[in-house]
Structures are given as C-alpha cells and as structure tokens.
Amino acid sequence: MNNSSNTPILQARGIRKSYYKNQIELPVLRGVDVAFARGEMSALVGRSGSGKSTLMHLLATLDQPDEGEVWFDGNRVDNLSRRGRDQYRNREIGIIFQFYHLLPELSALENVLAPAMISRSVLGYFRQRKSLTARAEAMLDRVGLLDRKTHKPCEMSGGEMQRVAIARSLMSEPQLLLADEPTGNLDTETGESILQLLRQLNTEDGLTVVMITHDDAIAERADRCYRMQDGLLVDRFENEPANPASASRGNIATKPLARAVSAA
C-alpha cells in the first residue's frame, strides 16, 4: 500500500449513480470527484436528497457506482470481488451510522468485538480471544464506557450507543472512519461530545475522518468541507478552527445554536 502522505487516502473519480423507478432514471450522483487527504477531518454537507449518503455508501463499497472509480490508499476498491470488498469494509475502514446500528442481542463488549469475530473463524477467534478482548476493552475505555461493557444496547442512551459504535469502528485499527450523520440522532450536547471524540481520534491517532451531515454547524467543525447539491459537488472550503466567519455560510436558524455549542 502506498503510504505517502501526498496521495489522498480515499478518492472518488467521476462517480455516477442512478436509481431506477418504473424505468425512469433518477440520477443521484452526476459525476462526483472528491479526494480526502490523509489525517484530515472532512465533512460532506448537503441537504437530504443531495446524494451525500449515496456517496458515502459508494465510498464504503456498500453499493457500486454506475460509472467512476473509488480508490483507497492507492488501490481501486469499487471493482473488487465481493470478498475483497467485505475485507475492505472489515479491516481498512470503520463506519459509524446515524442510528448506531449496534446488534441488540450483544453486549457492548461483544458489539465492539463483532468486526474481529466476523473476520475470524471460530478457532482463530478463540486462539486470539485474550488479545482481542483486551483491545476491545481498550477501545471501550477510549470512548469512556469500559464500566458499561456488559450492558446491552437497550440499556444505554443514544450517546453511549454511538460511543460503542465508534469503539466498534476502531476495533480493526482502520486508517479511515466514515461517519454518516454521527450526531443526527442526538441532542446538541451529546452530539458535541461525539464530535469532540471524533476530533480527538483525528488529532491524537491521526485517523482520517469523513463525516456526512446536513448540519452546517457540524460541518464547520471539520478541517475541510465539501458541499453537495443535486448529485454534484458544488463547493469546497476549509474551516479555520473555531472561525466564526465561516459560520456565515451556514444555516441561519442553526447559527446561534452552533455558536453556543462551540462556546461551550
């Protein structure tokens, strides 16, 4: 793998994707080119229907583009075999969802262990069980939930569930974190703590974070911001850390709230 810092870690080239309904083509992405630099915290912002979620699914190889390519760390990933894409999702990237998507039958610790279990056979898992459990506990500790490790998702709050989801996404030591509306289902305060956690991971561990959001206030917290509209990338700008000027581009209604959060 190419680890030189000047190549983008994740790149989309000329991505087109359409959905079909009753043989009518509904274009969702109409030629998107985007590159995410290593070690940066970026945000894809756009209204619902702008195609940002579809782009994220394509970047995570959960879906395949009609046209265009997805490159990860110098390798093309969109045309990999099913197995190759499964491994890419399992080992190279971590994904966080708006609705956390924890498995309700498993405890917090088991949820964190899930990616490790998926990539290993029963025997392989049992051989490495101690080290894997230790790593999962370390990840839970990292998100501050080690004391909740035996709790089931239904016994946790939304913020706690999202922390567990983050711990899970870190389990297989990815270089890249894809976060789909990570705070979309949380109140402002909890959302803030999640954002801080992501930022912390970015700065301390050098993790590349790609965040998808409809909220300009949250997008402002990223180093770099890409705006999407009608399936096209329409704008790209860099945020100064806590720069109020860039906030003027955001939604007026959310502006005071965003300020209050950043001041807090």
Added chain:
Amino acid sequence: MYRLLLCFRYLRTRYIALASIISVTLGVATLIVVNSVMAGFSAEMHERLHGLASDILIECHASGGMPDPDAHLAEIHRVVGDDIEGASVSVHVPSMLGIDFNGQLITRHVNLVGIDAETYDTVSHFGRYLIHPENQKQVDFDLREAGFAETRENFPASGWHYRRARVAYERALDEERARVEAMDREVAKLSTTLPQHPNDSSASEDGLIDEDSPESLASAGPSLGPLLPPELNGGDTSGVAATFDPATEQYPGIILGISTCSNKLRDDAGNVRDHYYCRPGDDIRMMFPSASENPKVLNQKFTVVDLYESGMSEYDSTFAFVRLDQLQEFRGMIDPISGVKSVTTIQLKLIEGADLNAVRDALRKRFPPDQFAYSIQTWRDMQGPLLAAVRLETTILNILLFLIIAVAGFGILATFFMIVVEKTRDIGTLKALGASGSGVMSIFLSYGLLLGIVGSGVGLLGGILFVDNINEVAGVIERVTGQEVFDPTVYYFTEIPTILNPFTLAWVMAGAVAIATAASVLPAMRAARMHPVTALRFE
C-alpha cells in the same frame, strides 16, 4: 464466530421461534411413542407367532397324512440338514370339542394336534405357555395333583385334588337324587291313599337307591361319562367303562387352548375376570374324523390335564393338544400290517441365522407340489397378511407423523421470514462490518439447525419419558376420562409393550432436524441476498 454467538443469542431471546418448534417437539415425541409402541406390539406378536409356529411347517393335506415320517425326516436332513436344529412330527386334525357345562353341551371347533412331547418343544415354545409350572419344564399328559397357575388370580382349583372332590360331590348328588326319586315313587304308590303329601317333610332314611341309572346321571351335572356310548370310552382304559373310576383314573390327557374353554368378562367393578367352562381335572370329549378312506366321526373322551395360554387369541382359541401316538391310534393312522405310522405335519426348527426362504425353497424343490400334496411354508408365510398389515400400519403412521413435522416446518419457515424481516437492519449492519452473504446465511441456517436440535431433543426426551411411563400415563387417562385405554379383554398383554429402538430414535431426530433446517433455507437465502444499503435504511 459471530454466527455461532448470534444464533445462540437469537435462540435465547426469540421465544416466538421456540413456539414455532413446539410442533416439531410434539411431532418427534409422537413419532417416538408410536414407533416404540408399534415395535413393542409387533415384537410381542412376532415372538408369540414364532414361538408357536415352528420355523418351517410341512403339511400334508391328505386326511391319512404322509406315511413313514422317519423316512421323510431322513430325506429332509439330507437336503437341508445343515440348517436344521430340531424337528418334530405331529398330526393335525380338525375336530369339535364338547364341554359339558352345567348340563349343557358347549361345542367349539378346534384344531386337534397330536404332538410328540419329546421333540415338540425343540421346534416351538409350546411348553412355555402351559399353565402348570411342572408342565412348562416337561409336558406330561397325566393329570397332576394340584398347583396349577398358583400365581393367577381367580384360577379355580384344578388337578387330581379337584377331580376327586368333584367326583365325590357328584356321587353324593347322584345318591341324593336317586333317593329323592325313590321317595317320589314311594309317594306315587301311596298317593291313592294319601293325596296330599309334601316331599320335603317326609324325608326318611328308608328310600331305595337306584344305582347309576344313565338318565339320572345325564341330568346330574358335569360328569360326562354316561353321555358317551360305552364303546368309545377310554383310550388306555379301553372297554372298561363299567369299571372306570373317575376318582382314581383319567382318560387320555388333553391340553386345551385357554380360550376354547374360558371367557374373559368384565364384572360390575370393571375388573376383567376369566370364567372357565372346564379346568384341568374335568373330562371333555372330542369328535374328529378317522383317517380311513371312508372317514367316520370318532367320539373320544379326554381328561383336561393342562391349559395353554400364549396370548395369541388365534392359537388359544383353536388348538388342543394330545399325545401323538394316542391320536394316531384313534384315527387309525398306524398300518396294522407294517406298523408304519403316518403324520400330517412335520415342523422344523432352523439354526440361528439360517435363511428361512432358502430352506423352504430347497424343500419345495425336493417335494414339488405337483407330486406331493404338501404345503411347505415358513412361519412368516403363514402369518404374512398379519405381519404385512402391521408393517403397513407402521409405515403409514410414520409418513403421517412426518407430514405433521413437515407442517411444523412451514411454521418455522413463516417464523423465520418474520425474524429475517425483523433483523433486516442487523443484517445490514453485519454486512457493513464486512460479513459475507454466506456468513449471514449460515447464521440463519445454524439457527434453524439449533432450533431443530432443541425442538427434537425436547421431543426425544418427552417421548422417551412417555414411553417409559406409558402404563402410568394410560392409568391417568383412564382415571380422567373413565375410558379404558388399554383393554386387556382385547389384548392379551396386561401392559402396553414398548421397545425403544436407538436406530428409530436416531432417524426420527435426524429427520426432524433436517426438516427444521430445510425450512430455514429460504429465509436464510433471503437474508444473504439482502442489499446492505437497503437493509441499513430499513425502518
């Protein structure tokens, strides 16, 4: 790893799925109970059928039978001697049994069999089913003193002891009757002078005793002696009817099937009781054809020396056994010049593991039916329709019960589809975390397998417990419903026989597990094919 963990978790948390496999459990339990009861019944039946019928039966349909059985046996030994463990010759003759019971003659059609007591036990389990414990060891056609079926409830007193008491009673009764009759005559004589003279008040000791007039004895009760023409009386007491003393002597011995001379009835309290028309120590008579070319009916008196109870009503109600040499003599089956005796039947017992059909076919080849009027059959041939019926019943029951489990399989299918729909987002999550389609599929397949194992395992335990306590269960059902489940007047076992065959258990288990797993294939495939993005967005 996650597959195992998840399907165990699903098993513990999805009670609806557990409910859906209750039908599998019930089906498996029913299959096990039905199969073991059927196996118990048919094993018991086989045992009895086979125990009575020898392995191979060679019957001669001529009324005179086949002459010189020793030559036949020698020939049979020459043909299939390696497979033969024992052989016995006998005479089978259709006959009518007459029992005098309270002055009425009860007649039954029976198959009179003359057996060679020495060899008959080598070809069948004849002795085992006799009532007297000594006769079970060695058959004896002489009446025994007592000790018949001491363990049996309500079995009447039998043997010499009973016979002497009965004779003494009959004699006393005859004497009393004769005395009353004499008195009646006296009264008739006096009636011209004394018109009103009640009998009972004039009992006096001076009545004349009319010795044994046949008419009075005929109406006197169980004694049969005078009913028979004197020339037919007695085998070994030939021609001594006048001096035959039933208190010390007996007619030729006969062993009757228990159902030929008894009746199973239910008393007021609902208990099954046997009522005996005659018992060891009583005399009966048999009417059967002679072996000559112009058959005549022979009327011969026998003394019952034992009863025979195999539990197969077919045998118990149609067989009576006497000594072979006596029957041959009565029927004139001994050539007066050469002294060669004839028999109608040769029974063979084969060594363990011998091929019945091969031996039968070899014998048929040696005695082809177009030259010899012999029918050569194995015991299975003779009971073929019955055995086939039981097999058919078992097969059909198994098919029906497996259909029940298959219906349960569709229940599992529906439940699994629901579970897959419910788990759509989790399936999406697993795929997003890198689980493959086949991995997701195997979660649901192993879930189905696990459900099948749990369901049929519980069914197996339940079935085995039920079978182990089937008689208690039957008792409880009887108490609750008031309906007898297992009627001993119909069946000849007092308890429901059961056999748990490990092979049957194994294939019932395997079948049920396979059905449960098969039912989960479609839902599992649906889960595997689910598109991750659609699954993740599923609300």
